[in-house]
Amino acid sequence: MTVRQLPLPDLVRHCRRLGVSGVGLWREPVRKYGTEAAARLVRDAGLTVTSLCRGGFFAASRDPAPVLADNRAAVDEAAALGTDTLVLVSGGLPPGSKDLAAARARISDGLAALVPYAADRGVRLAVEPLHPMYAADRCAVSTLDQALALAAPHPAGRVGVVVDTYHVWWDDRAPAAAVRAAASGRLHAFQLADWTTPLPAGVLTGRGQLGDGVIDLRGWHTLVDAAGYTGPVEVELFNDTLWSRDGADVLTETVTRYLTHAAPRP
Template sequence: MSGPAPPAAPAGFSLNQQTVRQWSLPELAAGCAAAGVRRVGLWREPVREYGATAAARLVRDAGLTVTSLCRGGFLTAPDPAGRAAALADNRAAVEEAAVLGTDTLVLVSGGLPPGSRDLAGARERIADALAELGPFAAGHGVRLAIEPLHPMYAADRCVVSTLGQALDLAERFPARQVGVVVDTYHLWWDDTVAAQLVRAGESGRIAAFQLADWVTPLPEGVLLGRGQLGDGCVDLRWFRERVASAGYTGAAEVEIFNPALWAREGADVLAEVLDRYRHHVL
């Protein structure tokens, strides 16, 4: 005889795969089902290793919906060969997203090419790539979601640093082709973000909403410094309320890159995340 079903996770909650990176895809599916979680955000590397079609079947059989796939992007290469390779990789990412049944492909746009100081030129190359990729993605039922990253990543990872910059790019294209990601870890510091959220809502551009906290001191390397919900200085509830006021009705993905979490039992991490979400986001 089976036991009682687990209580459902809060409505709209999604667990991004990176928060419990220690779990394999089958462990992720089983762990989410055991915790009453019904939505997940996936990453391309483990999906490719498992096989996109097999991964789609796995999550579907576990009763899970894929809220986003991360990541495409890295579109700033100035040379023809680099540009062609980036476009091909992003087309493959779109196809993988479609197989998984998600309508959102998160883009990390790319940093400055080696030796370059031309931020404006790099952003224009992103726009050029979106002009080619947007119709292709829409034809697969997928929207490209530009994620602005904190300015500390501008040199090597993402020349799009603010929500305003992301919208400036996205609004060149139909909303069904290109939207934006609102990630609290990257945007909490920006005193223009409230107005930009209104702008994003008015044009229907919010494609994804992600949550992590900002804690100091940042670790060496900074990429893996995201904090557990409630451990830092981000007003997570404020973001959730403003995103909802802007008309966003999709999932809130908890995406935390943190080796201390990865060293723990995945089920314990997920239980803690759910508790923190209830106390600091809802």
């Protein structure tokens, strides 16, 4: 999504040019290109799909059947792409509801219903907490502690969490939760984005390029590495300004910014 303006073949080509060995994909462009075709494209280029985003939205509807069906489809797509990680954005309040506790209970129930299906296909479920400003409409899971509590009833190899710096940097309990997640094998995805101020009018598409904001990106990277995380590091930027630019330039800039502002020092 950082360079959503690039068609998948161009994305793959420029990742190879820059020495980027893996890419996190989103379902919409994958479906548009064709899941099997996208899997062949990435595989033939020698790249890996680090994660697929997104399943979830368990809490956004009072009817669990279509939600479960869509999540099973997402699991199947992840398996076809060869990734073992499906990111879950859990959903906010159903229309007309103000019952946050019920929404979170619905998320727990939906997750439990999906786990056996995903396990049979070798796909881990990664619960992503989103910043509290998204609790009403996108994700009622707002902290890493909440995400870990949802994961706890299930084996660590089946259900874990996502640490996205954009969403958790503000929480003084999040570093300790990230360490627990990494040390216990529940940190299934680690994503970087910066927080800039003032916030843009469209907060959904206002994630800052690495180094443009206030988050200690290198500190977070060093923290999870020291706690035992050895998985891929993804950069996920929803940013209208970046999307308006040449995608190849943005990708090159992002790699440079990662090395400058986020990669742990030797």
